[in-house]
Amino acid sequence: MGIKGFSARLRVKAKSRPKYQKSRPVPYSLLSKENEYEKLIKNDIVTQVNYSEWASPVVHVQKGNGEIRVCGDYKALNDCIEDEGYKLPNTNDLFAKLAQGGTHPKVFSVLDLSGAFNQLFLDDESARLLVMNTHKGLLSPKRLCYGVKTAPAIFQETMDKILSGLDNVFCYIDDILIATENENSHLKALEAVFARLNMHNVRLNGTKCQFMKSKIRYLGHELTSEGVSPLQDKIEAIQKAPRPTNVSELKSFLGMVNYYGKFVRNLSSQMQPLYALLQHNINWVWSDDCEQAFVNAKNALASNQVLTHFDPNKPLVLSVDASPCGLGAVLGHRYPDGSDRPIAYASRTLSQTEKNYAQIEKEALAIIFGIKKFHLYLYGTNFTLITDHQPLTKIFGPKHGIPALAAARMQRWAVLLSAYQYNIEYRSSAKNANADLLSRLPVGEASSGDPEEYFVFETVLMETPITATEISKHTDKDPVLAKVLEFTLSGWPNHCVDPAIQPYFTRRDELSLEDGCLFGGVE
Structure with a gap:
């Protein structure tokens, strides 16, 4: 059953041509779980059709109980749908x-x-727009789907x-x-x-x-x-940020101070004890003056001189970043002069499993962290998403479909993002200083892990001809792979002089570790 007396209607932009996308191959490990399609039909969620001018591919997300969830990838379709005149409440x-x-x-x-x-049924014309192209044929949803931009x-x-x-x-x-x-x-x-x-x-x-x-x-x-x-947690990430313990962390902190410094009179001049620690041949000594400057800066960043109140009529900007130890996100408003002022800050540490992710996955996780943390501000409105990892502008770009061969984790994240309306922008690390600091000095607890991700990984490994234990054992015995594994865990040097390591060095941001096995890329 569904909601009585109402139905959802989608409107196509003038001059938009139907978009018919091919179905995607299904991983062998999921073929045995195809009864999900029968359930959708039996429960009157979808109906089979023989022909459609419009069709979107699907993404299969495996849940912790072994079942799969079938999700439409409506990114391409969303570009053809008219925005709704009805606004969410202020x-x-x-x-x-x-x-x-x-x-x-x-x-x-x-x-x-x-x-x-x-719960909300689609009218007949809208149902034709949301047809999903699967390896088992065309399925037409009967109800409003997650990922359709006008659904909220x-x-x-x-x-x-x-x-x-x-x-x-x-x-x-x-x-x-x-x-x-x-x-x-x-x-x-x-x-x-x-x-x-x-x-x-x-x-x-x-x-x-x-x-x-x-x-x-x-x-x-x-x-x-x-x-x-x-809720006061919007400034907790700044108020509880630990003091820097080395030059690299201090540079990140001062980068954020400079980013928002123009909103606080004479803030930079108060930071002289901290700038002194950046000088060459100076021993690291965190003095009382350094501590006072650090506390003053944090208080300023959490004050009304820097922070601004949420205004639904002003452009929203979400800046995110990931470091080897944490995730950072800043929600702010963009002003006519091009400046950003923060509404709220957020950060958390990475779990041990997340620390093994490839850098591209950590950066993607930072996006998901920021989206979930500030969902109430972002959902149902247009905003700008800023990352310092350029490949993600293609993978998560709102006008791009989810890559057919992207890893299951990245595919699931892309499905989650498809429900939001955003433009994604690349900003170099040097200019992304606000989110950079929060990721390097995180205060939130590490995630307890995603059992869904773990289950997917275990399923794939259990169905391969050799086990993860065997792969891990032989990786440790290989001198080149053992070195690559060590660098992946502990951090890569700035330069590589070993020809045998060079092929891995050029793809170092894509390497990750799962159960002692080295993985490359997002595929």
């Missing part, structure tokens, strides 16, 4: 409505919709109509907020919402719903009887 306006009448609500509930977009606006308009006229009820895409002054009025509001959702057959995700709370988190803010306040 969060500032939404929170302002909570205080109308001079009193603040005291009781809060948040309802989470289950599989939001997939379409779903928002649907929910606004379903909940129209209800007092003390607010909705942002798939999150419904009920906020009232007392428990009695709250129960009545909940009853009215449930009746309306039931009328239109809208399903909730019970495990993520929260009821009758005096304090609750909603859209990156904390709501209490005292009012609305932004």
